[in-house]
Amino acid sequence: MIVAIASGKGGTGKTTLAVNLARLLAPGVRLLDCDVEEPNAHLFLPAATGAREVVTVPVPEIDPERCDGCGECARFCSFNALAALGDRVLVVPELCHGCGGCRRVCPQRAIRETGRRIGVIQSSTADGIHLVQGRLDVGVATVPPLIHRVRERSGGDGLTIVDAPPGTSCAMVAAVGGADFVVLVTEPTAFGLHDLELAVATVETLDVPCGVVVNRTGHGDGRVERFCRERGLPILLRVPEDRRVAAACSRGELPVDVVAGYADRLRPLARAIAAGLLPAAAEA
Amino acid sequence: VRVAFPAAGNDLDAPLDSRFGRSPWFLVYELESDSFVLVDNRQNANAAQGAGVEAAQAIVQAGAEALIAGRCGPKAFHVLSAAGVTVHTSDALTVRAALEAFRGGKLPILSEPNAAAHPA
Numbered sequence: 001m002i003v004a005i006a007s008g009k010g011g012t013g014k015t016t017l018a019v020n021l022a023r024l025l026a027p028g029v030r031l032l033d034c035d036v037e038e039p040n041a042h043l044f045l046p047a048a049t050g051a052r053e054v055v056t057v058p059v060p061e062i063d064p065e066r067c068d069g070c071g072e073c074a075r076f077c078s079f080n081a082l083a084a085l086g087d088r089v090l091v092v093p094e095l096c097h098g099c100g101g102c103r104r105v106c107p108q109r110a111i112r113e114t115g116r117r118i119g120v121i122q123s124s125t126a127d128g129i130h131l132v133q134g135r136l137d138v139g140v141a142t143v144p145p146l147i148h149r150v151r152e153r154s155g156g157d158g159l160t161i162v163d164a165p166p167g168t169s170c171a172m173v174a175a176v177g178g179a180d181f182v183v184l185v186t187e188p189t190a191f192g193l194h195d196l197e198l199a200v201a202t203v204e205t206l207d208v209p210c211g212v213v214v215n216r217t218g219h220g221d222g223r224v225e226r227f228c229r230e231r232g233l234p235i236l237l238r239v240p241e242d243r244r245v246a247a248a249c250s251r252g253e254l255p256v257d258v259v260a261g262y263a264d265r266l267r268p269l270a271r272a273i274a275a276g277l278l279p280a281a282a283e284a
Numbered sequence: 285v286r287v288a289f290p291a292a293g294n295d296l297d298a299p300l301d302s303r304f305g306r307s308p309w310f311l312v313y314e315l316e317s318d319s320f321v322l323v324d325n326r327q328n329a330n331a332a333q334g335a336g337v338e339a340a341q342a343i344v345q346a347g348a349e350a351l352i353a354g355r356c357g358p359k360a361f362h363v364l365s366a367a368g369v370t371v372h373t374s375d376a377l378t379v380r381a382a383l384e385a386f387r388g389g390k391l392p393i394l395s396e397p398n399a400a401a402h403p404a
Binding site for chain 1: 331332333334335337338340341344345359362363366367
C-alpha cells in the first residue's frame with residue numbers, strides 16, 4: 001500500500017504530516033522523501049547511517065564513424081536533447097531524460113548510452129521508520145527520473161508513505177502516479193483552494209483516489225470546505241492552527257512527540273491508512 | 285552568405301526579436317541575392333524545454349552562417365558554435381536595421397553566451 005502526501009500549494013504541511021504519520025505507523029513503515037529538489041523529512045528523524053547510491057540517467061553518445069547525420073534521433077527526441085547539424089548530431093546531455101528512444105530509432109546503430117549522474121538516494125532506518133531520500137544534484141533539472149528511482153523503493157506488501165514535491169508539474173506526477181491513495185494537504189485560504197483545485201484535477205487524471213487534509217484551520221474561510229463538499233471529496237482530517245506545532249518543527253521535533261493532543265488528532269487517519277480503508281473513504 | 289534574424293513578424297520591417305529560441309520566425313537573408321526565406325519557429329517557441337537547441341538546429345539546417353540575436357543562451361550557443369555559425373549581437377529595432385548594421389560590419393561577434401540557461 002502506497003499513500004502519497006501531496007498538495008498543490010507549497011508550505012501546506014506535507015512533510016509535517018508525512019513524518020508524523022510515519023511515526024504513528026512505525027515500526028515497519030517506509031517513508032520516501034520524493035521532494036528531491038529540497039528533501040527535508042530527515043530533519044525530523046534521528047540521524048542514522050545507511051546506504052548511499054548514485055543515480056544516473058542514460059544519455060546518448062554518438063559514434064561519429066557510424067552516424068550519417070540523418071537526424072532520426074533529433075526528430076524523435078521530445079526534449080530537444082539532440083541537434084542534427086547536417087553531417088553530424090550533437091548531444092545536449094542536460095536536456096536528456098534518459099528514455100532511450102534515440103538509440104532505438106537510429107538506423108545506423110550509432111548511439112550507445114553512458115550514465116550521467118543526476119543525484120543520490122540515501123536510505124537508513126531509525127525508530128522503526130525506513131527513510132529513503134532522493135537528493136538531486138545542484139544544477140540538474142531532470143527531476144522525474146530520480147523520483148521514479150526513489151519510488152522503486154516502495155515496500156512491496158508493506159506500508160509506504162510518499163512525501164511528494166509541491167505543485168502539479170512532472171515532479172509531482174512522478175511521485176504520485178501509481179500510488180494507491182493520495183492525501184492532498186491544503187489550507188483554508190484562497191491560495192490553498194486554487195492550488196487544491198489544480199491538484200485534484202491532476203490526481204483525477206492519474207486515476208488515483210484522493211482525500212483532503214485541511215491544515216491550520218481557524219484562519220481563512222470556508223471555501224475549501226465548500227469545494228470539497230461540492231466535489232464529493234472526503235475531508236480526512238482537520239488540523240487546527242497551533243503555534244506549538246510550528247515551534248516544535250522549528251526545533252526539528254515531531255509534534256506527535258511533543259505537542260499534547262496532536263498525536264490523538266492524527267491517529268484516526270493513521271489507523272485508516274494502516275487498515276487500508278482510505279480508498280473506501282474516497283468513494284463515500 | 286546567409287544570415288539569420290529572429291523576427292517577430294514575417295518581413296524585413298518586422299521587429300528584431302530579442303529572444304532567440306522562442307522567436308516566432310527566423311528570417312534567413314542571403315546577402316548575394318538580396319532575398320530571404322522564412323523559417324517558422326512558432327511551434328518550437330512553445331517547447332517545454334530546449335527551444336534554443338531546436339532553433340539553433342533550424343538555423344543550421346537553413347544554411348545560415350551567421351545569427352544576429354539580442355540574447356543567446358549557453359545550449360543554443362554550444363550548438364551554433366559546433367556548426368560554425370557566428371553569433372552577432374544587435375539591439376536594432378527591426379530586421380532591416382540589424383541587416384544594415386551587419387553589412388556595415390558594425391555588429392560585434394559574441395564569444396560566449398550572453399544569457400543564462402533556462403531550466404528544463
